[in-house]
Amino acid sequence: MNLRRNRHSAAREASQLHRRLEALDEARGLAAGALPEEILQEALEVIERASSRRSLSAEHTVVGFFGATGSGKSSLFNAVSGEEVATAAARRPTTSEPLAGIWGAEGSEPLLDWLEVRQRHHATPVPGFADESTGLILLDLPDFDSTRAANREIVQRMVGLVDVLVWVLDPQKYADAAVHNDFLAPFASHGAVTLVVLNQVDRLPDHEVRPVLESLHGILARDGLGKVQVLGASAVVGTGVDKVRAAIRQAATQRQALSLRLAADVTRVSARLAEASGEGEAVGVNGASKARLAEELAVAANVPLVVDAVVRSYRQEAARRTGWPVTRWLVRFRPDPLRRLNLRRDGAKPELNRTSLPPAGAPERARTDAAVREFADAASDGAPGPWRAVIRGAARDGREQLPDALDQAIASTDLKAGRKSWWWMVFNVIQWLALLTALGGFAWLGVLAALGYLQLPVPDVPLVQGWPVPTVMIAGGALLGIVLAIAAKFIAGAAARARGASARKRLRAAVAAVAQELVVEPVDAEAGRLRSFRKALQAAAR
Template identity: 70%
Template sequence: MSRHSGAREFSSLDRRLQALHDAVDAAAGVLPEPPLQAVLEVLARASSRRSLSADHTVVGFFGATGSGKSSLFNAVSDADIAMTAARRPTTSEPLAGVWGADGSGPILDWLDVGQRHRADPVEGFADESTGLILLDLPDFDSTREANRAVVQRMVGLVDVLVWVLDPQKYADAAVHQGFLAPLAAHGAVTLVVLNQVDRLPSPDVAPVLESLRGILSGEGLGAVRVLAASAVTGQGVDAVRTAIRTAAVQRRAQGQRLAADVARAAEELAAVSGSGRAAGVQPASRKQLAAELAAAANVPVVVRAVARSYRLEATRRTGWPVTRWLARFRPDPLRRLNLRSSAPAEVNRTSLPPAGAPEQARTDAAVRAFADAAGAGAPGPWRAAIRAAAREARDRLPDALDQAIAGTDLAANKRSWWWGVFNVVQWLALLTAAAGLGWLAVLAGLGYLQLPVPEVPRVEGWPVPTVLIGLGVVLGILLALAGRFLAAGAAAARAATARRRLHMAVAAVAQEQVVGPVERAVDRSAAFAVALKKASAR
């Protein structure tokens, strides 16, 4: 492997490791803790392995009792390394054979391998720039729990896995289901050796190898290289040694092993998460949510109060002065709702009726429908996370809506320009009628006192005082009626403005309390999916 291709491979691995880390961050609190913790352990192992010697390739020999694993280990090593530890029981603890480059100590410490043997050079096996560490490991089917624990741990740590099987137990379910099948993603760094083929008649070797390949293919390991060997006769040992030497010289095993770990971890996260993609927040569902919250928050009540308040105030300002004072005895709807207060919005509250069971049920239903629409298509855990995000402000929502209504400028204290004009004309009409009445009163007084009564001017035969009275009264009534029509139209416009502003305020609350959290939850699910796809990329 060239320096440039190696750099590209590790750069790609860096990106995949970061993507896997991003996926765990996105899924925190959404997916169950055990699988997330398992992925974090994979990331921790990858970080530890990459911080150690990149010049050494660690090859582990795994096998069942009687498979001849230690014998094959010695044959490949061209030495009796597995027997060099004076008091070492047969394959009861890891034993390392080390070739090539110096600096194997830290990585063997990390592997917790105490038995170490600096092996004599084997021609072409490793050189001073290529480090190679072979590990003879305990039997995976050992009756000792400690031995099985060592094997399980080493399966997750070594760079290359060499599985030594024998003709009698090569199809053993324990090794296939317990070890090989879960490592389907690690085919590039797995080597399967059928040892002790010298015990088979020559015509049976090929069928047994074909049967073994079929079993492995069914477990997703069809690309794994399968070799036949005999530690006793030396048959196939050179081929095993060559395969190991190739992995060490190319220096790709470490990266391939870590890439396989990342792929498997990503697959396990995907299995826990499930497939699918959230529909996300749509404009129609956002609008529907705001409309439902507005209804539950009594916005229609406030809008009607705005219209009634305007009409009442218009009557007080422009009605016939003789009767307009009666309007002062009618309560202002907005004042009753505490929506004419000049108190700051942060301390002001409305006097709208508090949300009861029906309003709360309507709010809950609206939020639930919104969350379900946004989470449609998402896998189960993410749908649940989106629903939870929508509900997290459930207790704060009624108060937030009330605060929004209280803080909305309803233009309740804003006067219309025509009020002043109508008011002046009304008073002029009243003064005209009063002048006519006064004139007639003077004439009546003079007559009562038997004093000379002057001739009253006439217009078209009508006495001027009578004309003044009629003109003033009729004009006042007409202005009052016209004011009612104008007030009705202006009240509708004022109510429409209030409705628009209130809906904007409610929509802002919905965005902050419901839509925003849901959008963030949807974005988290999308980020998780993207990160998982990057981590899974081969």
């Protein structure tokens, strides 16, 4: 029943670990380019190490014995193993390379190959501790304070690989800063798979054993390992060896050490990522900041100049079509404002053209830079330093492309420059009728003058309110033309302003689209990346 319960609990731990590893991998991918590469590499190593270890034997628990020179680590290893494994298994210096004591050979070989442990000893069963069904591997490792660099490298590697860490300390050097600062404190998150053994307690007077153990507890608490199990033992006289065996056996039979160890690795590297990232959340993009950015870019892109050209072009075209025919031809000598800016193309494809707007000078570039910087600052407000830099960097990348993109957007905007107004035709017809009426009056008077000059009979001219009809025709035609021209000017002014407002709206929409593509979306994506990173990191750390 206990075995079934342990297997069920181990399966649950493994499932939770799988989800956390996926979340860690997602957080690592999201943090690429924002956080230091060395921390991202550390996270990748944890993920790859977990993948490799989980693909190997889950039925074996790997317990590593770590200790300083003279701590009696190998002696304790032998005492727990129940035989002189460290001496009988290999002809080698005691702490030159890892030595494995194995209970449960099936499936252990690939795991030991991955651990790079060549010295292997299939240990004899120890009643109440381990037999072939236990699936236990004890590793006697080199001294972590060895003067040989190769030995220290082995220890550093094994600290990151074994399922359970057994730290063997001695009464003389149990408070040594090297072991606490370099090994124990960095692995404070691994308390669930850490066992600390104060060996050689037989060298202490009986009344000092308890105070020394309490002192060690206090030091471990400062290291963040206040809940770790601390045992006193003596490999020489056998004191406490059974308790060490019991603690190791419990870890092996519960079959959770593998998942707990890897989960602790995930917790540790998640904390490192969180520390490197910093606290805070970006405000992100909002409607007000987008509108402000579009407004500033529109000014920098000469939208007011284009709108003014649209207004003046409409007025000019209206005068050419509705003005007094006697003088309207003079308008033809005035260049069209839109054509001068290459914005009136009469059927040409706008995407194949560029505008002739003045190139952006220092004031326009400064205004563009300031607008983009203000937008990025507002969006990144609240974000921690590395992410604020990433968000601002995304805005800067788009800023370099803005001048050309804005010019093309303006060039591609339909300004309705060739669109005629219905009232032009009405005014034009009436203007010509008024002119023809005046010309008819001049012709009539001319005929009468010619007849008088030739001494021919001159017919009587009809009168209207005492005025000759030809005179009325001339005066009425001229007056009507002038009045229509003045009226058309006022109407054209109002219509031009309406067309300018419409053009302004379309131009601002085009500028806003460019800003959305080159600035807003990249900035929003980076702010969203931070939110996703936070979410994934929380799932990994949980």
